[in-house]
Amino acid sequence: MKRSETVYQPPIPAGKKFDAIVVGSGISGGWSAKELCEKGLNVLLLERGRMIEHVTDYHTATMAPWEFPHRNQEMPLDVLKNYPVQSRTGFTITEATHHHFVNDLENPYVEEKPFDWIRGYHVGGKSLMWGRYSFRFSDLDFEANAKEGIATDWPIRYKDIAPWYDYVEKFAGIAGDRDGLPHLPDGQFQPALPDNCVEQYFRKATNATFPDRKVISARAAHLTAPTQQQMSLGRAKCQFRNLCMRGCPYGAYFSTQSATLPAARRTKRLTVRPHSIVNSIIYDGKTGRATGVRVIDEQTHQWLEFKGSIIFLNASALGSTYILMNSKSTRFPNGMDDSGQLGRNLMDHHFHVGATAGYTHDLDKYYYGRHPAGLYIPRFRNLPGQSQQTFKRGYGFEVYTERENWGHAYGEEGFGADFKEKATQFGTWKITLDAFGECMPYEDNRVYLTTDVTDKWGQPVLKMDVHYRENETLMRKDAKEQAVLMLEKAGFSNIDGFDSQAHPGLSIHEMGTARMGTSPKNSVFNKFNQHHIVKNVFCTDGASMTSSPCQNPSLTYMALSARAADYAVRALKRGDIPR
Template identity: 45%
Template sequence: MKDKLYINETKEHFDVLVVGSGITGGWAAKEFCERGYKTLMIERGRVVEHRKDYIGEGKGPWQFANRMKVDNLLVEEQYRIQKQCYAFHDASKHFFGNDRDLPYSTEAGTDFSWIRANQLGGKSLLWHRQSYRYSDFDFNANKADGHGIDWPIRYKDLAPWYSKVEKHAGISGSPEQLEQLPDGEFLPPFEMTSPEKQLKASIEKHYPDRKLIMGRTAHLTQPSEFHLSQGRGQCMARNECQKGCSFGGYFSSQSSTLPAAANTGNLHIAANSVVHSLIYDEKSNRVKGVRVIDNDTLKTREYFARVVFLCASTLGSTQILLNSKTKTFPNGLANSSGVLGHYLMDHNYNAVIRGQFEGFEDEYYSGRRPSGIMVPNFQYHPGKYSKKYLRGYAFGGGSSRSNWQSSGWSDGIGAGFKNRLTQAGPWHMTLYAQGEMLPRYENSVSLHPTKKDKWGIPQLHINCKWSENEHLMMQDAAETGKEMLLKAGLTNVDSTVTSDTNPPGLAIHEVGTARMGADPKQSVLNAYNQSHDIPNLFVTDGASFCSSAVANPSLTFMALTVRAVDFCAREMKAKRI
């Protein structure tokens, strides 16, 4: 992408404003630009150029002052919350938000870890790339058990859009014919280790309703000619994705959607532009544009367009809407229902099970596979629910063999100890549970009445905690996972439940707060992610979700976005917007 793409002040009136440049923003920009619409992408953070700005890529731990550990003083000053993320280290810290400049508050007795990546590309540079379709069991769950409102769509509505984004992004995986986890357009999957294959055989023998599969992930295991034409290359299995990938081996805005949008000549990008609020015209009942504050100078400016797509992340988009108060909408723009900010959800990653394999001493693995195994949800409709709680969970995980790094913590001295460091240790297996969180009105975000950030925008105040349902689910997951490993012959099996100590947020799968629905009195958006109240306003990120489901949400973010763009373009052509 070239410098002429980047603008600051402009009098141009665009066709579309896309707020946010992560997974959903990148897709929205690509789809509109390829349809010929002049599109301005607004990003609150700095520009990150593909390849050039991956400053930690390819560097070994020994090339960092503290062997990848971030200086303690810097952590406390800037990254107190961000440091909790699995991807945070000295080679990736520049892709994370600065907690000092991005404050928020939480309700007494609750906590929430809000992980942020404010730069061009957003969290598409940091995500864990697991990519799954939702099934009709996911879209029907709220209606089936009465928790939350019914999704206004079903699997058939998203199936063709899932296919579209999978073919473009490149998703590796294996077809499994599972009714709760639909198959997609797959590149070849990564290979399981021999211990994982043994575990798979055991689970599927002892539990006919369960299957162990290779994780489905947005990596080019075998790129097509189309992927190569994007300038992307095969995944090298370095598992250093969060440093940035110059190969484009995994899907990100930088490697895929932004270049496609830029190649049309229809894309402009306003970086370092913090959106304060939307500009709403009472007379026409339309959003006319956005007010932004310069990230560095704190000067204000405005951008205008025919349509606005909010893709700023679940909490980011919600904060913008809440702060866009008008005479018609005193409690937040497009909030006639009163549900804006409510029904916040995250995935429940709070049970871990570990065990040791006997044997396989002659086996090892090559490379650093950037994905693991998965046991899909086996409690996916009310007839399969546990008697103790509602909904279900999946297991993720993987096997590994102990090496010199773990031996480095053991006692020893002399030639014998040194020789032991050259020998691989036993194989271990780790499973972690990924559970659904029920939609609950009291789990919510609002604007703090007095506290503001450095741009003068009211801070978000978050009230979110696990319910008894989530606690019971994780206790069951720990017991179930332990039983599965023991039946497979593993030894030294133990489990841990952390829902009492780990708050929501760290799954980084927050959804809800501007949900879609058929009834405008109970929802913010319709089935096409269009505001019920304001026809030219769309929200296509995780804020639109009615439930969290069990599988990772990113692929559904993408499919919802391209479907919404298609609908919006047809409405624009018909001059209804």
């Protein structure tokens, strides 16, 4: 499992000024870089971790289990000790994937309360390991804060972002169906991933029994009918391997490596510099503008400065907020913010609550390949026209199904031909309903900078003070009950409700801490993801989210990034932002 350790540092002439600097190369950073390059700007893309090149650096992508020293079943303890936080997820740290996650010992943080901060520091960021579920938000989501008098109002509505959803979906490639749900708007879809027999049965039974809810195909960023534009970037149809976290050599799922990075590179206007830890933004008090960023070279620990006319923060929700908090000056003694909201309102979807069951029919059937997304039950609580539940907002269910293979014989007693025959038969079908629920924007769910602990490069780290509240607890109770009820009504067996009481962070959908809003008094960024005070600084990742609708948020980051880049370039050309 050797991987390239080549130092990839393009020479940047001293004093060179870029039209734009993009900090972070994940889902939103890749989009920002692509859009800015394609609109004529010379862009410096900074990534704090190593370079990962598409295909050539996916060293485990095609390895069979027996090609790993421990059959991809166990991690050596001398390696696992570097991942005390990343391994909490239960699925990320394997022989095949551990190199895509951060070394926790080198990148510490402080937990005032338990918080699972899952990170990938390399070019492409978590776009290489994300779950790929891609849903739009609706006005049910954008209007909720204002209608309920909670936190602050979103500065945008669905009509503002709808054309940008169209734009990014066509480029990224989203498989799904047009389902006609107002609270989960339809998009520009390629054919949906097909159902297996259990999914077909559950979908039909639940849709017939519960008129207030609808089981649909998950909308996933996988190519099922690649367009000419996508194929021109070297992308191909999904192969149903479901080994996505290793990196996809076919470019079948959307990632920075497969899509936005090659698009940006072909403009010849992109410079990528990995091993570049952005410490802070450089602020010029005379002009009221940012002039560039301060960087620590990850490998040499050398301090550097890079200049740019526009700065896009796409370092992840907490990464971007860290940079803003660290960007102190006479004008901004507490970080680059006037609202007092920087570091506050941290949200993450709460999940790992629902039910599992068995399915004793169709035992003569199996499925071909391993499709990488299953079914989805969109939010069905607190919709317009419904009575209010004991909790606000709502949740959706991701639905997973599988049939046990010969692994079902692990631990069973027996020997001889009969046991061998039994062990090599497929086991029973299993189904899981796992809820993802909205977390409210609580002002005292927050992060701080602390020097009690420092990282490998001597920088202060974040302290997390975040927990779920009564609203989330009541929502989880309902989600568990409804999951059990749906499986009962559908005729499944051995139904078992569960609630793991997962900590914030584990869903890996961090949102908030530098929210968008209507005024510099209530928010850090405006309706174009532009800093209220420092007009040439933008942020389009999870930090800018004003609330946390229960849908997976990455598609919204893509749309916001494309929209903000369009606005920034037009502002630059008008002279509203000086070069």
